[in-house]
Amino acid sequence: MMRTPALVMDLSVVEAAYRRFTTAMPSIAVHYAMKCNPHQDILTTLRSLGCRFEIASAPELDQLLALGVDPATVLYSNPIKPAAHIRDAYYGGVRSFAFDSLDEAAKLAALAPGSNVIVRLAALTTPSGVPSEGKFGVDPDTAVRLLAQARSLGLCPFGVTFHVGSQMLVPEAWRPPLVAVRRMMHQLADMGIFLQMVDLGGGFPAPYGAKPPPLERYAAVIENGLAGLPYPVRAVVEPGRALVAEAGTLTATVIGTAIRSGKRWIHLDAGAFNGFMESLETGNELRFPVSDSRGSAVRDRFQLTGPTCDSQDTILFDVELSADLSTGDLVHLGTAGAYTTAYASTFNGFEVPTVRCVSGSRLIEATVD
CATH class of the missing domain: 3.20.20.10 (Alanine racemase)
Incomplete structure (x- = not known):
C-alpha cells in the first residue's frame, strides 16, 4: 500500500516544460528558480x-x-x-x-x-x-x-x-x-x-x-x-512554477469524513502545513486538479481539508469527488510539483510528503525525503 502523503514527479514533464521555454524564447537564457522545488x-x-x-x-x-x-x-x-x-x-x-x-x-x-x-x-x-x-x-x-x-x-x-x-x-x-x-x-x-x-x-x-x-x-x-x-x-x-508544477501529483489518504452545517468535509493526511501552504497564501483560490481512487460516476461536493488542528488548514472548498468517498480512500492533487514539499513542515507532528521521481512510466528512484 502506498505510504502517503506522497509526491510523484514526472521528469519527462519537467523536460517538456523546459523545452517549451527554449522554443518560445530562444534568445533568452533560462535560470530555474530552485526554491520552488x-x-x-x-x-x-x-x-x-x-x-x-x-x-x-x-x-x-x-x-x-x-x-x-x-x-x-x-x-x-x-x-x-x-x-x-x-x-x-x-x-x-x-x-x-x-x-x-x-x-x-x-x-x-x-x-x-x-x-x-x-x-x-x-x-x-x-x-x-x-x-x-x-x-x-x-x-x-x-x-x-x-x-x-x-x-x-x-x-x-x-x-x-x-x-x-x-x-x-x-x-x-x-x-x-x-x-x-x-x-x-x-x-x-x-x-x-x-x-x-x-x-x-x-x-x-x-x-x-x-x-x-x-x-x-x-x-x-x-x-x-x-x-x-x-x-x-x-x-x-x-x-520555477512553470517548469515543475505540472510534473507533480501529490497523493493523500482520507483519514476521516464529517458533515458540518450541511457540507461534507474530507480530511486528508496532507494539508496546508505539510504540502499545500499556497492554499493559505491564495485564500484557497489556487485550484489544484483533484481526482480520487474511487472514480465513481455519482459525484458530490466536498470541503478538502488537512490533518492538523489548525482551523485554517484547508486546501480547497467545493470540490467535486466521488460521492461514496470514505476513510482509507486516496485523493490525487495535480499540478503539485511547485512549493509543496519545499514549504512542507511537520507542524502538529504530521509527516511531510515523500518524493518519488519517474520519467514517463520509468521509475527513477523509490522514496526520498
Missing part, C-alpha cells in the same frame, strides 16, 4: 538540458556545486542576503548578485568585491494569482541612483531585474517594467553606465484549473519590450 533529480535533469539556475541562499548553491554546476552561471537573486551567505557564495564562485538598497551594496562591496550587481526594480502593476510582490524592489530613479552608488563602491553595475508576481496570467504585465528599464538605460548611459543584462524574473504560470495563456504570448510581449531598449543586452528569465 530543489529536489536533486529535478536539478540534475534541468542541468543535463542546459538550464542554468537562480538561488536565494548559500545552501542552495551548495546543492548545485555538488552536482557540478558552474557557479559563474548562477544568479543570486535574493536582494537582501545574510553576510555569511554572501561570503560563502562569493568564495564558491558566484559573481552576480541582486540588491535593492545601499546597505546591501555596501555588504557586497565588502564581501564580494568587484562582483556584478543587478538592481531590483519594483513591478507593482498587475495582480497575480499568487501575490508575492511588495517586499522587494525600488522605483526607477532610485534604481539608477543605486547602480551609480554601487559603481562608486567598486562593484560592476551589471543589470536590472524585476518580478511581476507569481502565477501571472496576464502576459502584458511584463510591458510596463520593460518601459521603465528603457528609461533607466537612457539615464544610466548619460552617466557612462551601460547595462549588460535584464533579468525578467519569474511569474510564468502553471495550469491550476483554467488553462493559462500560451507561453508564446508572454514571449511576444517580452521580445517586443526588449526590442525597444536603446541597445542590446543579455536577457534571462527565472521560471
